[in-house]
Amino acid sequence: MLRDQDGLCAICRVAPAVHVDHDHETGAVRALLCFNCNGGLGQFRDDPDVLRAAADYVAFHTLSQRVVALAAAAGLGPVRTVRLGEPPVGSHRRPGARGTSTRGIGRSSGARRREQAGEADG
The missing domain is CATH 1.20.5 (Single alpha-helices involved in coiled-coils or other helix-helix interfaces)
Incomplete structure (x- = not known):
């Protein structure tokens, strides 16, 4: 197998093949891999x-x-x-947010501002 792979990793084809890779479910040998490629497969759970x-x-x-x-x-x-x-540049909206906030009491942010300024809702 090492000769067939020219001594190189079966994935990256650059680094020396130093690990025997196998299927973790069946135990079947797949190929020879370098340290990094073998570790990468493991990190990504095959x-x-x-x-x-x-x-x-x-x-x-x-x-x-x-x-x-x-x-x-x-x-x-x-x-x-x-x-x-992401919201567009300059937008103050959060992803998934509605146009105005009702903060759980049923009033929009504009209604709250008008109320705070002493203006009546029309």
Whole structure:
């Protein structure tokens, strides 16, 4: 197996293959891996969905950083990355919040301000 893999990890194909990887349910040997790749599989519980999510996460943030760098190089000023679920820049709304707050007593924030200012509801 080591010869078939040219002495390299079956995943990264860069580092020396020093660990025998196996399926934890069946015990079947899968391939030879380097220290980092073997540990990574263990940390992600050998779950392909979690591994794909991790790969997507890294790809998204790498691309996001490149976009910010390109914008800066083009002189577009400070640009920040957008995170899913974030309100737009300048918005004071929290994700999932409604347009006005009723704070559990049935009055909107505008009604509270008018009441505090001594104005009657119309």
